[in-house]
Amino acid sequence: MGGGRRTVSREIASTSTEVGDDITGRQDVSAALSVHDLSFSYSGQPVLESVSFELKAGEFAVLLGPNGAGKTTLFSLITRLYDYRQGEIRVGGLDLHRHSVEAHARMGVVFQQPTLDMDLSVRQNLSYHGALHGMTPAEAKRRASQQLTRMEMQGSLNLRVRHLSGGQRRRVEIARGLLHEPRLLLLDEPTVGLDIASRRGLVEHVHRLCREQGVAVLWATHLIDEVYPEDRVIVLHRGQVCADGGIGDIMAQTSSDSIGDAFDRLTEGETR
Amino acid sequence: MSLAAYGHCLRGVVGRELLRFVHQRSRFVAALVRPLIWLFVFAAGFRMALGVAMTEPYQTYILYEVYIVPGLVGMIQLFNGMQSSLSMVYDREMGSMRVLLVSPFPRWYLLICKLLAGTLVSIVQVYVFLAIAYFYGVQAPLAGYVLILPALVVSGFMVGALGMLLSSFVRQLENFAGIMNFVIFPMFFLSSALYPLWRIREGSYLVYQIASLNPFTYAVEMIRFAMYEHFNAEATLIVVATTAVLLGLAILAYNPARGMMTRKAGAGAE
Missing domain, CATH: 1.10.8 (Helicase, Ruva Protein; domain 3)
Structure with a gap:
């Protein structure tokens, strides 16, 4: 799976920000969302493989991936619509398995x-x-x-x-x-079915929310034009994180002129 | 989460179900028309042929319309349970089920709230039906209309839990017609809703045996006895036990770790 693809990985600072489970919510040093070595299969068919990334408080991250990359499955696992057996998900430092109630209370979902x-x-x-x-x-x-x-x-x-x-x-x-x-807002392709003006307005609006309210946002999309220059981008392809970083970093590491180009290279030109 | 928060959650789920019910007037009319046709047309037509001899809990010989009313009450709850189940499949397809399931409250509690909400909707329908039946001439002792309430809650939970369990197995809305044919009709017809068990036995011993094993029979008998100020311990016990088993299975089926939700995502996984 994706053996020949380039992998641009961001160091997962799993130990530096980890403070353990704190259901009182007093400690804010934990990552808003931490996904570590998460794998998931349907009937033996791998959908996600060793997915790891971390989202800080107030950070806006775009989860970019073509259709079928595993974005919705990842969201279903974070929201516990599906259960996972391999890997770990923490919301505000709380393990999703052990503190499901408190973790759910800290996340909003669209x-x-x-x-x-x-x-x-x-x-x-x-x-x-x-x-x-x-x-x-x-x-x-x-x-x-x-x-x-x-x-x-x-x-x-x-x-x-x-x-x-x-x-x-x-x-x-x-x-x-x-x-x-919530301290974490998950949006799974929220602009599906909207016209261009509404899409633009919505993307701007959520960026503003992130800036003004300090909510961490994970925005899943397959549309390049929803990415802002200052956004962090996590590229998911065939169930694996194949790039994670700022737009400039990803462009430099893929020797691309634009994020669209970089995305094409990372996903081998699959439909955007 | 505090106890009060649990209460607010219950109020929210029940309130939404009642609001949806109010908005869906055709559902209300359909829920009433079905048993009323049975009462006004079927029962009136069969009054002479199917007069019922003296049998518990009745103190005297009764008309067939009197006998059939508790069965029709059960019918309202059975159809409502399946309607709730249908709406759960619809909600799951449309995505609104996810809103409920990502609530921080434990999933078993959310499902029980949902069941209670569906049961309350069925009880509203039952009381409107009983009021019409009362003015039509089928009158139970006034205390019976109060005593029937706990019986309706238990039987509503039983058929609701059955519907919830079935909804976890039904992949698509289109498959739901099968539920009508293979669950609702056999459950209703192979029970004591339309004829007493002793009369069924006279006609067919096999059908009698099936009806004796059908938990819906006991739900109807529990309602019938409560309506006439009697308590049928055997029927109540069977209904409560069946409810517990069905509810346990439904909660298991909606558990992300063990249930059907993951498998149902199947090919559509993205």
């Missing part, structure tokens, strides 16, 4: 598929999510209003989701993902 209830209002959808994180209705309402204001969507609180545009729905999903104030 799935590839739209997951809002179309017949319910924005408020009802957000209130449901708040309840799933143990919030009182009043607290969920306060936070929903706060998040929607940040998204410049405060007027849509009582609108039915069905009446929102695709871009607005995605913003509501991001507001929902941030409702319980």
Whole structure:
């Protein structure tokens, strides 16, 4: 699997930032997300092989990979929709197996598929999510209003989701993902099905969130134009991390003129 | 997570299910029309042919409409359980099941919340049906309408847990029609919902044996007895035990470490 591909690896500082499990959440020196030597197979078919990377607090990382690279599987493992037997995942220093409840409370997720209830209002959808994180209705309402204001969507609180545009729905999903104030936000191809303007707006918006709120973001995509020059890029191809670093580093190490070129070389020109 | 947080989670899941139910008026109408047709048309037509002799828990000879009502209550819950199961398959295909499953609460608790929510929806339907039946002339003692409530919770959990377990095996929404044919109809017809067991035995000993092994028979009998201010310990015990087994299996099936979720992702894995 990918034997002849170039591998640009970032040193995983697994020992320097590791402080062990702390379910009180007092120590912030742990990485927001740490994936170490993670492998996963379906019916004997490897989907992920020895995937390792770390995400610091407030860092925006783009998980770049062609369709079928294993991005959604990686997200399903981090969110515990699937279970893993080989490797380790830590969220804010907490082992996902041992402290599933606390680790889940620290992460927000925006799935590839739209997951809002179309017949319910924005408020009802957000209130449901708040309840799933143990919030009182009043607290969920306060936070929903706060998040929607940040998204410049405060007027849509009582609108039915069905009446929102695709871009607005995605913003509501991001507001929902941030409702319980997680330190890590996972977005799995969140721009699927959006027009160019909405896509651009969403990418900008999440970058701003990352800067202003210090939330660590892992943004999975196969679209090169969603990568900002200052972003860290983790290239996933055929279940393996084949590059991890800043855009400049990856371009230099692949002798490419652009990140698109570098991506093509790393993924052997598979469909972007 | 505090105990209050668990309470908020339960309230949220139940509230969402009730809201969805309110929005889906056609589902409510369909849920009522089905048993009402059985009561108004089927039972009225068979009244003369199928009059029921004195049998527990009834104190006197009863009309067939009176006999059939607890069975129709069970039918409402059975269809609602399968409807919830269908919506779980739909939610999984559409992705909204993921929203529930990535909540920090333990998965067994989330599934129980979901079951309770579905059960409450079925109880609302049952009471509307019983109110119509009351004005039609099928009247149980007033206390029976209160005593039936715990029985409805237990039987609702049983058929809901069955639906949840089935939903973990059904890969696609299209396959759900098979559930209707192979689960709902046999469970309903091969039970004491339409005829008492002694009468079934007169017709066919084999069918009687199957009906005696069918847990739905005991759910219907538990409801029937509660409705007439009696407690059927045997039926209750069987229903509770069946619920525990089905619920355990459903929780296992939705456990990421052991269950079907991983295998179901199968070829679609990215």
